[in-house]
Amino acid sequence: MKSSIHEECGVFAIYTKNFSYDATKSCFFALHALQHRGQESCGIAVNNKGIIKNYKNTGLVSEVFNNEKIEKLGIGNMAIGQxxxxTTGASxxxxxxxxxxxxxxxxxxLAYNGNxxxxAELRxxxxxLGAIFQSSSDTEVIAYAITYNRIKTNSIEEAVKKTVxxxxxxxxxxxxSAQKLIAVKDTIGFRPLCMGKTKEGNIMFSSESCAFSIVGGEFVREIKPGEIITIQNGKIKLDESLCKNESxxxxxxxxxxxRPDSIIENSSVYKARLESGKLLAKEHPAKADVVVGVPYSGVIAAKGYSMESGLEYCDGFVKNRYIGRSFIEPTQSMRESVVKIKLSAIEPNVKNKxxxxxxxxxxxxxxxxxxxKILRNAKAKEVHVRISCPCFKNPCYFGTDIDSKENLIACKMNLEEMREYIGADSLGFLSLKNLKKAINEKQKFCVGCYNGKYPQSIPNITNKNKFDEEIY
Ligand code: SF4
Structure with a gap:
């Protein structure tokens, strides 16, 4: 896994017909499948015929929930989880x-993913107008906006629409709400949200399709940008009046x-990574003996690089899976040891290569x-670094913590300076054109952090400086 950009959030929701499914447990299992999108906290809210119970805490899903907690939440006909x-607000x-x-x-x-x-302005x-906020998270701002609008509208879905x-x-x-389950996406469609169903007719929404199969369901479709879907009494109501044609x-x-097994907007994440690696090999070939991927998200692209270049793929690293979010922040003198604890090279695979x-x-x-340096210490003869996306030259304002320009290496150095800084023999980045090609050339994306052209006006933030680099 890559260290310096954090995952965002993952949401899941389920509406069951006549309690034919255990909504609480389904949500619990689905959150496991979405754990890669956020490890700081999690929670589940369960609706049993209008009575909502909620439990949330800091920690991983497996740490926050046990049998007792799930039983206390009880069964429900609807549940949402996150x-x-x-990316905003304290942990x-x-x-x-x-x-x-x-x-x-x-x-x-309410649970959401985004930014x-x-x-601040709405708050x-x-x-x-008299509102008192209890947290620093913008979720509360969304909830307040909905309840404020609800007073002036006839239904919760109308209030949601006004809020959007x-x-x-x-x-x-x-x-x-007491009676309804609603899923909605912003009109740009920055963050994924898709719909799934089970053969019994239970409806689900999830940040990623990988959560559906965990609970015996299957992917139906991506939610459109600006679409509001309301489920009540088993009936689905679509409101597409705010929808944009493309996301x-x-x-x-x-x-x-x-997650590599997810399908987003009809494109497989796995295939996109594999293809990125193949195009990277074409764009930046290297005279080398082996290809290794940095665990975990560099591994599939590395396999693609190997397939295209004909160079042997081998496992270059072992990552310690048991170092969690609570790992002690090291002092400067301990940093190198901590790096070794988190990631080690498999020396026989890289030595003299x-x-x-x-x-x-x-x-x-x-x-x-x-x-x-880990590869050099394992006696690799040369290290040619290949990156399966373009350089970050701009911050992200839309739900990730890609940093302020002053902290982005590509804003301070040219390619040769970067190569020298990281200590590689050569360095190459996949071009934006090829990244799009690897996914789907016809699809439109936000690529603001690469080219500075965002699909929406950006806030006036002069010092976006949220950064927390994990250490290998
Ligand atoms: S700016 Fe970059 S990270 Fe942020 S939403 Fe756009 S593509 Fe994603």
Whole structure:
């Protein structure tokens, strides 16, 4: 896995017919499948005929939930859940999701993935109207906007629609009122959200299709940008009045965020990575003996590189799976040892060999530099670094923590300087043209962090400086 960009969030929702499925347990299992999208906190809200129970906490799904917690939530005909990595708001239980509130029109549970770029502005507006916020997360702003609009509308879905119109940024939301389950995506379609179903007719929504098979369901389709889907009494109501014809999905979902067994907008994440590796080999060939991938998201592209170049693929690294989010932050003097604990080279595979090392991205360059050093320490003769996406030259404002320009290595150095900094014998990045080709040439994407052209106006933030680089 790549270290320096964090996953975003994952959401899941299920509506069951006549309690034919255990909504609570389905949600619990589905969140396991989405765990790669966020490891800081998680939660499940369950609706049993209008009574909503919610439990959330910081930690992994397996740490937060056990049999007792699941039994306390009880059975339900609907449930929503979320795994979170914070791109805004602190990492604490108050900011964990789903958010559950009781307002004048009834209960509401809400979970989302994305980043509301006008959250601060909206928050101020609502505070001036008397709202009191309990967390620093923009989820509460969304919930407040919906409840505020609900007072002036006839239904929750109308309130959601009014809210979609005032929110800026990226959002894929699942929410539950006493009677209804609603899924909605922003009008640009930055973040994935798809619909699935089981053979019994139960309806599901998920950030990624990989969660459906876990609970015995199958992928139906991607939610359209701006689409609002409401389920009540087993009936599906579609509102496409805000829909745009085409989406601008975050292209980095295919490179890194999503699980390889997911299908997003009809394109397989696995195939996209494999194809990226093949095109990378064509674009940046190397005279080498073996190809290795940086675990985990560089591995498939490395296999593609090997297939195209004819160079042998071998496992270059072992990653310690048991170092979790609570791993002690090391002192400077301990950093090298920590790097070795997290990632080790398999020396017999790289010793005295010219190695092509494939990774998914370079942000600051510090992690890449450490990994190159690991290969050198294992006596690799040469290290040729190949990256399966273009250089990051701009920050992301739409739900990832790709950093401010001042921290992006490609904003400070040219290719040769970067190569020298990371200590590689050669360095090559996949071009944007080839990255798009690897996924689907006909599809439109957000590629703002690569070329600075965002599909929506960006907020006026002069110092986007949220960064937390994990250490190998
Ligand atoms: S700016 Fe980059 S990371 Fe952010 S949504 Fe667009 S493509 Fe994805």
């Amino acid at each position: 795994v979170r990595y914070s 604490c239980v108050e900011n964990a999701q789903p958010l559950f509130i009781k307002h004048v029109k009834g209960p509401l549970a 509301i770029t006008n959250a 101020k507006k609502f505070e001036n 119109k005032i929110l800026k940024g990226s959002f894929s939301i699942v929410l539950m 601008r999905l975050c292209i980095f979902e295919y490179v890194y965020f999503a 010219r190695v092509v090392m494939v990774d998914d991205s370079i942000v600051r360059g510090t992690t890449c530099k450490r990994i190159v």
